[in-house]
Amino acid sequence: MTTTARTSKAPVILWFRRDLRLHDNPALERAFATGRPVLCLYVLDPAQCGRASGAASLWWLDKSLRALAASLAERGGRLILRRGDSETELRRLIDQTGADAVYMNRLFESEGFTRDADIAHALKAEGVECQGYNGALLTRPGSVLNGSGGPYKVFTPFLKALLxxxxxxxxxxxxxxxxxxxxxxxxDIDDWGLHPMRPDWSGGFDWTPGEAGATEALSRFIAGGLKTYGKGRDHPSEPGCSRLSPHLHWGEISPWRAVQTARDAAAHGKVPAAEAEKFVAEIGWREFSAHLLHHFPTLPDRAFRPEYEAFPWRDDEAGFRAWTKGLTGYPIVDAGMRQLWTTGWMHNRVRMIVASFLIKDLLVDWRRGEAWFWDTLVDADLASNAQNWQWVAGSGADAAPYFRIFNPTAQGEKFDASGAYVRRWVPELRGLNDKWLHAPWTAPPEILRAAGVRLGTDYPRPIVDHGEARDRALAALKVVSASRGDD
Structure with a gap:
């Protein structure tokens, strides 16, 4: 880095990453509080956290950066875009402007956290001040520890200590x-090619990325879904989920803003207090995942419980492809996978159902499902994605036991009793009445004919018998038990 004379009026760099907002942004507040010119910078760096963003996330990033640039412009500011290695681009901007300070909100994934520290150390050695803040979580990882001074591995006591x-x-x-x-x-952001082309598969992405979109989503949730959140969030045909997850991932809204808005609504009698606290607990689960990944950086790649590395996964490429395309023959599973492909998002309850099917009915390694979600979800978050897949697999911290195996037919009948969700995403089954909708292979031939359904032609037969698959999964679990030394 070349040496440039710096003065007290030298500019400072505000380095945006996953904090793409103006409100409740601690790094932004501190940078502008210096009273010096502020250079607002975003660097497109695939190595930022050790794993390049998936295609759906890049679609979101494109829109979020445009929204941020517009918000800055409304206040007389400007967003500088650079692509490449973060440290290289920071140094280049410092050389060009004489900036002598960098303000940023920290990344807490282990690799990103270490990279931030390395960059800050190198720049400070050359006289550039570096200041980092927590703009992503309720509290920074490492600050919520158990009585032994270690990280919590069970959610309930973690949540209690956190709050x-x-x-x-x-x-x-x-x-x-x-x-x-x-x-x-x-x-020019147009040159980055973040929006898909040839083909543009994002036509069904019904989202408004950016800070204004996040605020609107929160307001809509408070006015609607939060009132019956505990039960409504389990029914995929109802607007019971907050749909804040992609906004939270990209930092378009502070998690504290979401928590306090929900609690304020409860305090003013607009929603039941228990429902608000259920939502706060879900924000806490996101926090738990982030803290776990910070302390256990192999979470996305290796089983948190080491004995599960011995699990006898199957190489079922045909089954995996059918799962990704929503052609398993199980309507609730197929509806979820089609919703994901079309909208970049999947309902929370259905995520658990499709994950259980892949892991336990097909015995396909959870890491393959995690990778598929990483590429196709607009809310793909390294910590939450890994933690949730391991939760279903039984291999994670405070995970559901592996022998908890969802029956996809029963799950569909319980949580989509009206069939509205399946009929929307699996239209070839619309003509079936509720009795047969979640298990069309059990319908009499005359019922199928009347509904215009030809199994194996219009809609696939089940690619696996769930009862047999369940027995096979429980047998496979014995390998884990043997490696653990269980009787």
Missing amino acids: AQAEPPPHTLGPRDMSGASKVASD
């Missing part, structure tokens, strides 16, 4: 005037 000690920061709106920074070269 007892975490203090909400003051709500901030960001400075009104963000002008004053010198104009330097910036990439």
Whole structure:
């Protein structure tokens, strides 16, 4: 890095990553509080956290960056876009402008956390101040520890400790005037190719990325789904989920904002307090996942419980392909996988059902499902994705036991009793009445004919018998038990 004379009026760099908002942004507040020109920078760096974002996430990032740039422009600011290695691009901007400080909200995945520390150490050695803050979580990993000084591995005591000690920061709106920074070269986001082309598979993505979209989603949830959140979130045909997960992942809204808005609604009698706290607990589960990944960085790649590395997974490529395409013959599973492909999102309850089917009915390694979700979910989050897949697999921290095997037919009948969800995403079965909808292979031939359904032609027969698959899965579990030394 070349040496450039710096003065007290030298600009500072505000380095955006997964904090794409102006409100409740601690790094932004501190950068503008210096009273010096602020250079707002985003670097497209695939190595930022050790794993490149999936295609659906890049679609979201494209729209979120455009929204952030527009918000900055409304306040007289400008978003500088660069692509490449983060440290290289930071140094290049420092050389071009004489900036002598970098403000950022920290990444807490182990690899990103270490990279941040390495960059800060290198820049500080050359006289560039580096300041990092927590803009992503209720509290930074490492601050919620058990009585032995180690990380919690069970959720309930973690949540209790988290809520007892975490203090909400003051709500901030960001400075009104963000002008004053010198104009330097910036990439054109159109040249980054984040939006899919040839083909554009995102036509069904009904989302509004960006801070305004996040605020709207939260308001809509408070006014609707939160009132019956405990039960409504289990029924995929109802608007019971918050749909905040992609906004939270990209930092378009602070998790504290979501928590406090829900609690304020309860305090003013707009929603039951128990429902608000159920939602807070779900934010806490996200927090638990992030803290676990920070302490156990192999979570996305290796079983948290080592004995599960001995599990005898099957190489079932045909089954895996049928699962990804929503052609398993189990309507609730296929509806979920088609919803995912079409919208970039899947209902929470259905995520558990499709994950259980892949892992336990097909005995396909959970890591393959995790990778598919990573590429196709707009809310793909390294910590949550890994933790949730391992939860279903029984190999994670505080996980559901492996012998808890969802029956996809019973799950469909219980949580989609009206059939509205299946009929929307598996339209070839619309003509079947509720009695046969979740198990069309059991319907009499005359019922299938009347509904215009030809099994094996219009809709596949089940690719596996669930009863037999369950027995096979429980037999496979004995390998794990043997490696663990269980009787």
